[in-house]
Every structure is written in structure tokens, then in C-alpha cells.
Amino acid sequence: MVPVSTYAPLFDLRHTLESGQFFRWTREGDAYTAVRGLRLFRVRQRGTTLEAQGADAWFLQEFLSLDHDLADVERRLRRDRKLWEALDFAPGLRLLRQDPWECTAAFILSIASNIPRITGNVADLARTWGSPLRLGGLAAHAFPRPGQIGDEAGLRRLRLGFRAKYLAQAERLASAGLLEEIAQLPTEEARDALMVVPGVAEKVADCILLFAYGRLEAFPVDTWIRRVLRERFFRGRAVPDRALRAFATERWGDLAGYAQQYLYHWSRSTALARRNAPSPAQLRGRRRCTTMY
């Protein structure tokens, strides 16, 4: 995979794609296969160079936000000592520019769910109603556009649960052009406009603003962020989401969204690593077993 290569300093493909903002990728070794809109592509990072097929440099620049001044982002966030661990954990992590409709649908599906399940739900929708895509010998499906997707009953058959109704209604609003209008609005108004969509309230709206519309000040408060803020910034005291958002805006300003993504990725990664690591009891048990034989 070399046909297109582009220079990408202060960028980390793995952290960027695997930080939970995007659900349309698979990995084999260091090579990622991904779908964004109607584009199926493969991409790999070699140092500060990106190699790709199915994607040109212009597309990668846009989708991967290579135009963000990450040196400035990291320098400004690093003034906050409580972000150091999260920043050091994933240097080069960038916020993507996703397709607004795909992002809206994915984060409606994220409600009371988890990343493996969301990924599966999105893949099911694509396989069922999306346009077929090819790249050499590779086949995949685009995420279905508004109008291509099934009705609520059809969506329920894909095991979306109560999210089926939300997605069906969101599709109608998207068909009416709501998501294009939002691009023109200042962030607060865009947020209110998104929250007209059933299934989109504060948290999901902030995800869409951050991951699809480049509103880097948006600060989605989910269970992970709630917990990491409580533990790290509020001495374990419970704080209402509204106050957490206000805190983030006050503390990190127009980069609150970047702070959020570094904190989210770091807290989630370290928590999962702890969960998967053998407990001290298991280690003791294992040692005892090995000495028995």
C-alpha cells in the first residue's frame, strides 16, 4: 500500500482511530481498513508518513484533521498538569471530521450501549441497506444515506432495541436537510437544533458537534468522563453533568473537546487494561498451581 502517501507530523493513526470516536474501521497488523461516506480505503502509518489506497492526500488531510495545529493544542492543554497523563498516553490523537449523518446515527445507537455493540449495529445497518463499495479485491458497504435505511420495524429486526424509533425519526429530519443547516450555525444554536432530533440530547449532540462538525469546544459528558472528572478534579464528589460542562468550558475553553477525547481515551484504556490484567489473587493462585505440578 503506497500509491498515496502524505506527511503527517504530530499524528498517531492508532490512537486517532481507536479512541472511540469512530466505528467504521478494522485493523490487520498496522493497516486499517475504513469507510467514511462513500469511500472505502486502507491506510497505514510509517513514522510521519501515511500510506493509503482508495484515499488521496486531500481526503486524509480533511478526515484526519491534519490541518489542526496539534502542537498548539497539546502545548495549551499541557498547561494543565492534571491532563499530563492523558496527553502522554496518546500523543498525536486527533479529532476526526466524520460525516454528520453517520455520526448522528452512530451516537444515537451509542445510547446505553458500548463500543463493540455500536460497531456491530453500524456494520449491520451498512450490510443491510448501504451501497456496495469495492477497493481492489476488498468489498464493503457504505453507511446507508437517509432514505436508504429501513423503517422502525426493519430497524428493530437488527436488534437496535428502543434506539430503532429514534433512528427512524432522525432519518426523516436528516432527509429534510437538518444536518446541512446545522453546519451554518454557531455552536450553541447548532446544539439546540440537534436536540430537536429524538434521541439526541446534550451528550449525543456534543458528540456530533465534536466528531462531525469540528466544534472543538463541545464537551460530551458520558459515564467515563463523569467518573474521570469526579475522581481527578472533584475529589470523588458527585457533580451534575451541567456543572461538569461548565467546568470544562471554564478550564479548557475552545479546546475542551480535545481535553475530553484525551481523558476519555486514557481513562477507558487504563480501566480496560486493569480489568484484563490478572488480579493479585489470580497471580497467587497461579503461582501456587505451578508449584504443585
Place this chain on the structure above:
DNA sequence: GGCCAGGTCCAAT
């Protein structure tokens, strides 16, 4: 086998 999940909505204070 339960608990809880990248929440939202609605009804009852």
C-alpha cells in the same frame, strides 16, 4: 447470571 452500558424521554414532584 446479573449488573450496567459513550443516555434519553416522560411523568411526577
Place this chain on the structure above:
DNA sequence: ATTGGACATGGC
């Protein structure tokens, strides 16, 4: 303006 429970499934 806040608060609690229902919502459909499935990871772990």
C-alpha cells in the same frame, strides 16, 4: 427545575 424509572439488548 430536578429526579426516578422505563426503555431493548447484549458485553463482560
